[in-house]
Amino acid sequence: MTFLNALLAFGAAAFTIPLIIHLLNRSKYITIDWGAMQFLESSMKVNARRIQWKQLLLLLIRCMIPILLALAMARPLVRAWRDSGEGNAMSVAVVLDDSLSMQSEVESNPNKPAGNRESLLSRATREIDSILGQLPPSSSVCLILAGDPIDVWDEHRPDALREPVRELSLRKASAGTMNLASAVRAGADWLSSSPHPKRHLLVLSDFQASQWDASEKDTVKQLSEMLAQQPVPIQWSFLHVAEDAGTVGVTATTKKTDTASQRVASDGSAIMRKWNDSQGGDDVSVLSMECVPGLLAPSGNATISASVQNHSKVIAQIPVVLRVGLEEIERQTIQIGPQSSTNVRFQWSPKSTGDLEVRVVLDTKDLTPGDNALADVIRVREPANVLVIDGDRRREAMKSESDYLRLALTPFSLLRGEPGDLVTTRVVDSGGWNEAMLKEFQAVVCCNVPDLNPEQRRILRGFADAGGGLIICLGDKVQVERWNTWEPVAAGGLRLGKISPRVDWSGRVGTTSTPLFELSRASLDSLETARFEHRHTLELETPKPWTGIAFEDSQPWLVAFPMGQGRCVWMMSSCDDGDSNLPSRPVYVPLMQKLLAFVLQTPPGWREIVPGEPWREEWNIAANGANATVQVLFPDDSTAEVPLVGESQKPVSSPSTPSKTPEAGVDGSTGKTTTLLPSPRLLGISRATHGEQRRSIATQLPVAIRKRELNRERLTSTEVEQLASDVSATPSSSANDWLNSIRSSWGGKELWTWFWLGLLVMFLAEMFLQQSMNARLAKTAQATPGVVQSPRNKRGAA
Amino acid sequence: MALEAGFWPFGCRIPPIENARASWYHGVVRNLPIAPTHPHDLTAEKPRGSALPANLLFRWLKPQDFARVSQLQWIARDVVEGLSGGMHRSRHIGASVDFKEHRPYVHGDEIRSIDWKLFGKTDRLYIRQYEDETNLRATIVVDQSGSMRYTGTRSDGLSKHEYAVRLAACLAYLLISQQDSVGLITCDTKIRTNIPARARPNHLRLLIETLANSQCNGETDLGTVLQDLLSICRRRGHVILISDCFGDPASIERSLALLRANYQEVVVFQVMDDDEVDFPFNNRTMFRSLEKTDNQLLIDPSSLRQRYLENVKIFQTALREGCSRNRIDLIPVRTSESYSSVVANYLVQRGRA
Known part of the structure; x- marks a missing residue:
């Protein structure tokens, strides 16, 4: 605690005044020779202690009054918030930039070689930890990871959030770029429902020029206005975690042993950099990466090309490594000129089927290791033969019923002519096939077939019973009356139920999530945009619940059911653009491929999710499932172990591990457990293993936001201060700096109030005590009219 | 006659007192040469002869007090025994004129106390008793x-x-x-x-x-x-x-x-x-x-x-x-x-x- 008016604090010594008066009064008395001592002695026995206690209390209060007055006028300022009580609790939304550039290393420690230094993200989490440790305990804190897409860690007490933040520091910044606007808006939303009137939004970032420079300043200004227009204004502050990157670099140039390079930043200011000669270069990144094709057969040949950029001003010699899985396939050493880029090509032929993670890595240690690698996924499959029976086949391009379907199933063969597709298709007319032909095919798709004769129906049913896949798409050529006379499924036929004639109906798909065809969030979003204009409806004859996807009015659209050893899917609309605009939606290709994979009974090797999307996996419960765990392997080779807990042991969402707590639910009837696994924020394939069961998930960034921060064009601290003053924010260089800036506004006030209140209480207590004692005197004085108020003269014996 | 307060300041001549009970005081203090100027004046002249020590008396008693007290009688509430006759009832049955009661004669009573007149009327011996007065x-x-x-x-x-x-x-x-x-x-x-x-x-x-x-x-x-x-x-x-x-x-x-x-x-x-x-x-x-x-x-x-x-x-x-x-x-x-x-x-x- 300090004082703003320290001199006035010495006024507290005035407490000696009542003390001296008291002592003087004690030493001054008159003497009386008294006869009736017997009455006094008995009174003394009863009253002496009580009176003495009251007198001492009164003396204490009188001493406290000058002390409190002096302290209140000295304006005490508390530095330690932890001591300042519940009344100073506040809500803080911490926006942490975890974009790729935050993987850059702090350059302030030249003694450590590049690659072993603390990253900016680690430093930022340290600052957050420091803030959390000093905030009043009853404050609320929300952590928002501002990398795109943003990740909001809900409201928590500061102490509860410290452990997750420390764990966060061990992770690598993986998000491509910073989504400042979304993060600030999320922070403002959270703060608007905060219980505390003091609301702060703190942005910790390295202030990449691409995000914060003049062209983006309007966005920042709009955010600032939005914060100011909140019902309770939100104070926002910038904490520049990479502030010393430039300045320390300048000091490093004084060392003659180092070679220094000077670069002119976008604002014209000179940024001094220290380069490590032994490494040959610095600040290189993989700009982009492409695997062609992404889906191929084991015999196919994939070309992986990557674009590598050298952001520095020196020539860089960099080993570029191609890794598939954890295995190093090829290594090339390339030479890149200053501030230029070059392309690297790798050829690779897979030997086995499966889903493989392909990674291009620059084997160098620079200050931004996060951009030294890019990953993609190659799916290697045995090709499947699919027979497409087209009921409306035409000569014109893209006019046949099955053209869109073929395009979806074999996209690469049609577009490029390369044998990269997993599917080969053969299109025939309604009558252009026989039982012998079907032996070559694993799946049959009927597109808008007007009718099937009983023989054809028997063949198809037999094909399905033998394990073949069957997809039946309706359309405008379908003769409904005849179709309704087919044998039902239960009687060894193909018919699911009664089909209504094709009607006009405007609507869309209602159920956007299905356990049957696992689609990524982007695909499901796309599915929602598909609009239907015509459809058939199906009156199911089997009463048991069906699986598939429904229209928005709950009428079935895709209905899947087992047929013998095979599977069959009915689609209640056409597979071309006659009934809907579905073929022109992005979801069409993955949907059709998933449908085919479903009827082919080939489970998908992975599912695609975007970073931050929940990762749920279903497991068959093992015999010793009570103590079982799920091993998770992330793309950066880090592992996690998630307990496979039952529903009764389902952990409550603990504040200590927000959004990372695994949840599980046991479905006793099916013996399956659904586990919520830690959502990977790193790009690449994450694998989860439980016993013999393996699950993989590919984390991909949506194309629209696949931007990356690759270089270190940062704002200087001066620019950040300028920016902060432009947008009414408080610039800070460290956690303590920020804490001090918001402390000074309230610390003095709060304690002031308490001292004044204490003073008031002391005055009231003094008055009350004095009055009570006076009233007692007055009462006895009234009872004894002869009371002399001030008998000063000494009385003695006659 | 009651003396009024303030009428008789110190140093003045003592006026004649008509009350008979105050006459004793009058007789005692009339020979005092000079009344002391103040009751507390211990230097006052000592009394002469066998008269009461006037200065002592005045040291302790004010004239007003004398006057007031002299009008009062200390009447014994109970019977007291005195050696001389006075104004108080005595325990003894004396020869006074205040008749008290008759009581039957018993042996040992004085014969002279028998009420012979009553004997004549009733043919029985009664003793006639009187109340005596004594000093306190x-x-x-x-x-x-x-x-x-x-x-x-x-x-x-x-x-x-x-x-x-x-x-x-x-x-x-x-x-x-x-x-x-x-x-x-x-x-x-x-x-x-x-x-x-x-x-x-x-x-x-x-x-x-x-x-x-x-x-x-x-x-x-x-x-x-x-x-x-x-x-x-x-x-x-x-x-x-x-x-x-x-x-x-x-x-x-x-x-x-x-x-x-x-x-x-x-x-x-x-x-x-x-x-x-x-x-x-x-x-x-x-x-x-x-x-x-x-x-x-x-x-x-x-x-x-x-x-x-x-x-x-x-x-x-x-x-x-x-x-x-x-x-x-x-x-x-x-x-x-x-x-x-x-x-x-x-x-x-x-x-x-």
Whole structure:
């Protein structure tokens, strides 16, 4: 605690005044020779202690009054918030930039070689930890990871959030770029429902020029206005975690042993950099990466090309490594000129089927290791033969019923002519096939077939019973009356139920999530945009619940059911653009491929999710499932172990591990457990293993936001201060700096109030005590009219 | 004729007093050469001859007091035994004219007391009895313990002892003026002076001299003193106790009860200073005991006042109830009051009773 008016604090010594008066009064008395001592002695026995206690209390209060007055006028300022009580609790939304550039290393420690230094993200989490440790305990804190897409860690007490933040520091910044606007808006939303009137939004970032420079300043200004227009204004502050990157670099140039390079930043200011000669270069990144094709057969040949950029001003010699899985396939050493880029090509032929993670890595240690690698996924499959029976086949391009379907199933063969597709298709007319032909095919798709004769129906049913896949798409050529006379499924036929004639109906798909065809969030979003204009409806004859996807009015659209050893899917609309605009939606290709994979009974090797999307996996419960765990392997080779807990042991969402707590639910009837696994924020394939069961998930960034921060064009601290003053924010260089800036506004006030209140209480207590004692005197004085108020003269014996 | 207050200033000639009961005083003091200018003037000239020591008398008694007291009679409520005839009823059945009763003759009665006229009428022997009148035998007990030395602010400079001496002188004068016998006892923890009762006018001089020479000292033990008094007052009579009665009320009551059982009519004048009753002190004060030299208390009187007053009240109540149980008159007296009016009021009250 300090004082703003320290001199006035010495006024507290005035407490000696009542003390001296008291002592003087004690030493001054008159003497009386008294006869009736017997009455006094008995009174003394009863009253002496009580009176003495009251007198001492009164003396204490009188001493406290000058002390409190002096302290209140000295304006005490508390530095330690932890001591300042519940009344100073506040809500803080911490926006942490975890974009790729935050993987850059702090350059302030030249003694450590590049690659072993603390990253900016680690430093930022340290600052957050420091803030959390000093905030009043009853404050609320929300952590928002501002990398795109943003990740909001809900409201928590500061102490509860410290452990997750420390764990966060061990992770690598993986998000491509910073989504400042979304993060600030999320922070403002959270703060608007905060219980505390003091609301702060703190942005910790390295202030990449691409995000914060003049062209983006309007966005920042709009955010600032939005914060100011909140019902309770939100104070926002910038904490520049990479502030010393430039300045320390300048000091490093004084060392003659180092070679220094000077670069002119976008604002014209000179940024001094220290380069490590032994490494040959610095600040290189993989700009982009492409695997062609992404889906191929084991015999196919994939070309992986990557674009590598050298952001520095020196020539860089960099080993570029191609890794598939954890295995190093090829290594090339390339030479890149200053501030230029070059392309690297790798050829690779897979030997086995499966889903493989392909990674291009620059084997160098620079200050931004996060951009030294890019990953993609190659799916290697045995090709499947699919027979497409087209009921409306035409000569014109893209006019046949099955053209869109073929395009979806074999996209690469049609577009490029390369044998990269997993599917080969053969299109025939309604009558252009026989039982012998079907032996070559694993799946049959009927597109808008007007009718099937009983023989054809028997063949198809037999094909399905033998394990073949069957997809039946309706359309405008379908003769409904005849179709309704087919044998039902239960009687060894193909018919699911009664089909209504094709009607006009405007609507869309209602159920956007299905356990049957696992689609990524982007695909499901796309599915929602598909609009239907015509459809058939199906009156199911089997009463048991069906699986598939429904229209928005709950009428079935895709209905899947087992047929013998095979599977069959009915689609209640056409597979071309006659009934809907579905073929022109992005979801069409993955949907059709998933449908085919479903009827082919080939489970998908992975599912695609975007970073931050929940990762749920279903497991068959093992015999010793009570103590079982799920091993998770992330793309950066880090592992996690998630307990496979039952529903009764389902952990409550603990504040200590927000959004990372695994949840599980046991479905006793099916013996399956659904586990919520830690959502990977790193790009690449994450694998989860439980016993013999393996699950993989590919984390991909949506194309629209696949931007990356690759270089270190940062704002200087001066620019950040300028920016902060432009947008009414408080610039800070460290956690303590920020804490001090918001402390000074309230610390003095709060304690002031308490001292004044204490003073008031002391005055009231003094008055009350004095009055009570006076009233007692007055009462006895009234009872004894002869009371002399001030008998000063000494009385003695006659 | 009653003398009016203020009519008779000091230094003026004493006017003739018509009241017969005041004539004795007139006879005593008329030969005084000059009346003292002030009652406290101890340098006044000593009296000559066998006359009463006028300066002593005036030292203790004001002329107003003489006048007021002289009009009063101390009438013994109970029967007392006197040596000479007086105005009080005697225990003896005498030869006076006041017929009391007839009673049957028994052997041993004087034959001369037989009412022969009645015998003639009834043929039975009856004794005719008369009431006798006698003089009173009073013993004034004055407390001279240390506590009586206290002088308050409102007592016109009189200590309690001085007040008690004046009151005793006043009573002695009154009784002697009625031809009653008056004795004097001064005491603290034990009896210090014992002057047997006499009815002679000159006896007043001895009493007043003794009172004037008494010194206040030491502690009080009134209970023991009153018990010692039993051996002194063997005959019926009056005991007039003038004291502050500080001490154990139970002990005092016990001794007074013994006195009463010994056929003594007891009157207690409890002399207290106003300060002792009101306890008016406010400032921090050191109270030094007047009886024990090593006893002193440094206290804040205002904080103790209520408790003190309660203690005084409890003490007074105990004392009053003790006296009441034994049919003893307790007259609380403040030193600020005029002692003659105290005596006058009491006698008026006693006359009513």
